[in-house]
Amino acid sequence: xxxxxxxxxxxxxxxxxxxxxxxxxxxxxxxxxxxxxxxxxxxxxxxxxxxxxxxxxxxxxxxxxxxxxxxxxxxxxxxxxxxxxxxxxxxxxxxxxxxxxxxxxxxxxxxxxxxxxxxxxxxxxxxxxxxxxxxxxxxxxxxxxxxxxxxxxxxxxxxxxxxxxxxxxxxxxxxxxxxxxxxxxxxxxxxxxxxxxxxxxxxxxxxxxxxxxxxxxxxxxxxxxxxxxxxxxxxxxxxxxxxxxxxxxxxxxxxxxxxxxxxxxxxxxxxxxxxxxxxxxxxxxxxxxxxxxxxxxxxxxxxxxxxxxxxxxxxxxxxxxxxxxxxxxxxxxxxxxxxxxxxxxxxxxxxxxxxxxxxxxxxxxxxxxxxxxxxxxxxxxxxxxxxxxxxxxxxxxxxxxxxxxxxxxxxxxxxxx
Amino acid sequence: xxxxxxxxxxxxxxxxxxxxxxxxxxxxxxxxxxxxxxxxxxxxxxxxxxxxxxxxxxxxxxxxxxxxxxxxxxxxxxxxxxxxxxxxxxxxxxxxxxxxxxxxxxxxxxxxxxxxxxxxxxxxxxxxxxxxxxxxxxxxxxxxxxxxxxxxxxxxxxxxxxxxxxxxxxxxxxxxxxxxxxxxxxxxxxxxxxxxxxxxxxxxxxxxxxxxxxxxxxxxxxxxxxxxxxxxxxxxxxxxxxxxxxxxxxxxxxxxxxxxxxxxxxxxxxxxxxxxxxxxxxxxxxxxxxxxxxxxxxxxxxxxxxxx
Numbered sequence: 222x223x224x225x226x227x228x229x230x231x232x233x234x235x236x237x238x239x240x241x242x243x244x245x246x247x248x249x250x251x252x253x254x255x256x257x258x259x260x261x262x263x264x265x266x267x268x269x270x271x272x273x274x275x276x277x278x279x280x281x282x283x284x285x286x287x288x289x290x291x292x293x294x295x296x297x298x299x300x301x302x303x304x305x306x307x308x309x310x311x312x313x314x315x316x317x318x319x320x321x322x323x324x325x326x327x328x329x330x331x332x333x334x335x336x337x338x339x340x341x342x343x344x345x346x347x348x349x350x351x352x353x354x355x356x357x358x359x360x361x362x363x364x365x366x367x368x369x370x371x372x373x374x375x376x377x378x379x380x381x382x383x384x385x386x387x388x389x390x391x392x393x394x395x396x397x398x399x400x401x402x403x404x405x406x407x408x409x410x411x412x413x414x415x416x417x418x419x420x421x422x423x424x425x426x427x428x429x430x431x432x433x434x435x436x437x438x439x440x441x442x443x444x445x446x447x448x449x450x451x452x453x454x455x456x457x458x459x460x461x462x463x464x465x466x467x468x469x470x471x472x473x474x475x476x477x478x479x480x481x482x483x484x485x486x487x488x489x490x491x492x493x494x495x496x497x498x499x500x501x502x503x504x505x506x507x508x509x510x511x512x513x514x515x516x517x518x519x520x521x522x523x524x525x526x527x528x529x530x531x532x533x534x535x536x537x538x539x540x541x542x543x544x545x546x547x548x549x550x551x552x553x554x555x556x557x558x559x560x561x562x563x564x565x566x567x568x569x570x571x572x573x574x575x576x577x578x579x580x581x582x583x584x585x586x587x588x589x590x591x592x593x594x595x596x597x598x599x600x601x602x603x604x605x606x607x608x609x610x611x612x613x614x615x616x617x618x619x620x621x622x623x624x625x626x627x628x629x630x631x632x633x634x635x636x637x638x
Numbered sequence: 639x640x641x642x643x644x645x646x647x648x649x650x651x652x653x654x655x656x657x658x659x660x661x662x663x664x665x666x667x668x669x670x671x672x673x674x675x676x677x678x679x680x681x682x683x684x685x686x687x688x689x690x691x692x693x694x695x696x697x698x699x700x701x702x703x704x705x706x707x708x709x710x711x712x713x714x715x716x717x718x719x720x721x722x723x724x725x726x727x728x729x730x731x732x733x734x735x736x737x738x739x740x741x742x743x744x745x746x747x748x749x750x751x752x753x754x755x756x757x758x759x760x761x762x763x764x765x766x767x768x769x770x771x772x773x774x775x776x777x778x779x780x781x782x783x784x785x786x787x788x789x790x791x792x793x794x795x796x797x798x799x800x801x802x803x804x805x806x807x808x809x810x811x812x813x814x815x816x817x818x819x820x821x822x823x824x825x826x827x828x829x830x831x832x833x834x835x836x837x838x839x840x841x842x843x844x845x846x847x848x849x850x851x852x853x854x855x856x857x858x859x860x861x862x863x864x865x866x867x868x869x870x871x872x873x874x875x876x877x878x879x880x881x882x883x884x885x886x887x888x889x890x891x892x893x894x895x896x897x898x899x900x901x902x903x904x905x906x907x908x909x910x911x912x913x914x915x916x917x918x919x920x921x922x923x924x925x926x927x928x929x930x931x932x933x934x935x936x937x938x939x940x941x942x943x944x945x946x
Contacts, residue, residue, distance in 0.1 A: 277803030284721060284800045287791035315923050317930030348786020348801065348809040359766035359783045363903050366765040366789050368910060429923045433916045447902040448759050448793040451893060460901060592891055593797045594719065 240323045242627040244391070245489050249624050253488065257613040257620075264610010267603045271345055279603025285591035290600035293585035294608055295342030297442055298578050299335050300373070301470050305481070306332025306380065307435035308474030312504075314428045321501070323494050323630040324478050326387060330619060330628050331481060333380040336373065338615045345607055365444045372438035379431045382420070389417045391626050440467035446584060454588035455525045456539045461515065462584070468515060472508040473577040475501040476550075476570035483567045485629060492630045499560050502570065506554050509573065513547050538579065538587045546576015667904045669873065669897060671756035675775030676821065677844035677876035678831055679851055680749055682888065683861065684838035687714065687728055687747035691830035691839065695726045695751075698817060698829040717889070719750070722800040725814040726751035726830060733887040746881075748888050749830070749839070752777060752798045752814035753868060754876035755897075756844075760790035760799060762899030768811075775844060775876040776816035784811060795872055795893055816876070844876055851880050873897030 305328035443466030550572040714730035768783035802809035817828035827841035868875040
């Protein structure tokens with residue numbers, strides 16, 4: 222079997238890793254994958270309870286606490302951590318740094334799966350899952366959530382379109398469906414050819430649209446809480462919340478790529494992309510510094526820094542978010558020499574990712590204070606099982622797709638010609 | 639990927655035109671409060687805690703009967719909140735007020751229900767417009783549009799909308815309706831106002847009620863705290879309260895006087911009216927992409943940059 226000639230060898234920086242995405246040739250059913258299946262099964266059981274007994278049967282959500290783990294993690298954090306998709310696309314395609322192309326496909330796949338699972342998480346969280354299409358018909362343009370929903374919906378489709386070339390590359394000219402479906406081989410082949418032709422001319426529209434849509438809803442996710450000034454703790458409630466959400470999403474994009482690439486290359490023994498990851502971390506320094514500047518400036522200008530010393534759980538969560546999730550990794554990344562260490566880079570990037578996760582959890586869960594009924598919300602077992610089940614399913618689908626599609630770069634392997 | 643010069647400029651032109659034709663700044667935020675809204679004035683000094691309003695509300699809205707009957711006054715031992723089975727509750731407070739004759743502590747009773755805000759946060763937040771503010775003053779919930787996102791509950795500063803958390807497929811947001819159907823079909827006041835034996839609840843036009851409240855404050859010096867709760871809170875509410883005890887001692891929240899939708903709506907509309915900012919960003923990014931693409935094609939004429 223001859224493999225397609227790699228189409229993505231960078232033209233002008235040939236001294237770097239040759240970019241050669243291939244399906245991963247490793248057994249799928251590893252112990253790690255089996256652990257994922259256990260989480261998926263447990264999550265599925267909780268989903269059955271959710272759709273037979275209602276949200277109340279599996280969650281600790283109340284009148285005072287209408288949004289919990291599912292909105293804070295599955296939706297808000299999921300969207301933030303999928304930012305690698307649009308930030309790498311902007312870098313390589315729009316700014317023309319083709320050197321970064323090896324990380325584009327994995328980042329794109331993560332974004333595509335991330336948004337797919339945001340929607341799946343929403344289907345569990347909203348009370349009338351079957352009515353999820355209604356915002357398409359009934360518009361409330363005053364609603365921040367309406368804008369978020371529209372952007373997420375369109376962007377999800379943009380991501381599927383952006384990913385289509387990967388599928389085309391794998392199957393074009395080689396479609397052979399099993400059994401009765403063989404008669405469909407030629408129509409599918411025709412469709413792939415057609416899509417290939419159309420996409421090669423129009424892909425730039427989708428790439429730019431993806432960046433624009435991301436900027437819109439990443440920021441608007443922050444605007445969601447602006448309607449509730451009496452409920453969100455003053456350490457987080459600020460009119461610039463949308464700007465903070467946007468800048469933190471942009472700053473977490475490359476660290477997320479680093480974390481993911483390191484995990485994938487060490488567990489699947491694929492190409493270790495340090496020549497791409499180290500420079501990505503250098504860009505992260507300025508992006509993260511800008512976010513830190515906004516965050517600190519906001520604390521000082523609004524005078525909300527006075528809360529920093531009151532020792533409450535919320536304040537401590539804020540200090541950990543900023544100290545361990547922003548300042549520490551920023552200082553770590555400053556050393557150019559250490560940035561070359563894979564392990565060191567991974568830790569710094571993981572701290573940044575953790576900081577953004579904690580920020581979203583803080584804004585939607587920990588910093589959310591019902592003014593009348595002070596509650597001590599902690600997610601119920603059912604909520605946790607569904608969230609972990611969704612994450613496990615995402616990882617499993619990722620693993621399956623990289624097994625059958627050319628996503629991960631593999632220069633170590635011999636390239637069949 | 640081929641970035642065709644012609645197609646790029648076509649799109650860029652559309653984007654730029656959209657950006658320019660947009661008004662410089664979106665119109666300043668304007669209140670959508672109905673001018674002629676109905677409402678209720680509750681005079682806390684008149685309430686005796688008989689719970690007749692709770693009972694009438696339960697009956698007219700066909701809600702499930704509570705475990706403890708409405709004449710059971712032991713429910714006052716704890717503070718209750720409206721929920722998916724009760725749209726209004728009365729709570730008892732001991733503010734430290736003492737009876738003049740007997741020297742015994744005196745209780746005050748506060749009825750809680752949806753305040754029917756003039757510029758409701760829930761209405762602004764609702765993704766589909768399932769929540770709406772009617773010209774008659776009622777904040778109306780339309781279950782047919784609802785998707786169950788519960789953003790209205792996040793937005794409500796009074797923590798009022800409740801949810802049927804145990805209905806797996808068709809849960810509804812549950813809250814006081816201001817007995818809208820009674821009002822529109824039979825021209826009758828809400829059941830709670832009709833039943834009240836001490837006339838603690840007065841139904842009428844909000845503007846009239848405000849005048850009445852001010853008159854009571856003026857005519858009875860020393861009887862009331864000089865504040866009509868709901869006149870200005872979060873931009874004004876259709877339910878108004880007079881009290882002889884400071885509101886803070888009766889569980890009333892201190893709230894901003896600005897309507898809550900103002901900030902997010904101003905932000906959304908100034909950023910996204912006519913989609914001017916996305917169009918502008920699209921044009922800018924397209925320009926950058928085109929320039930980089932052209933430079934690279936010039937450097938490597940034999941191999942057009944591939945971006946698919």
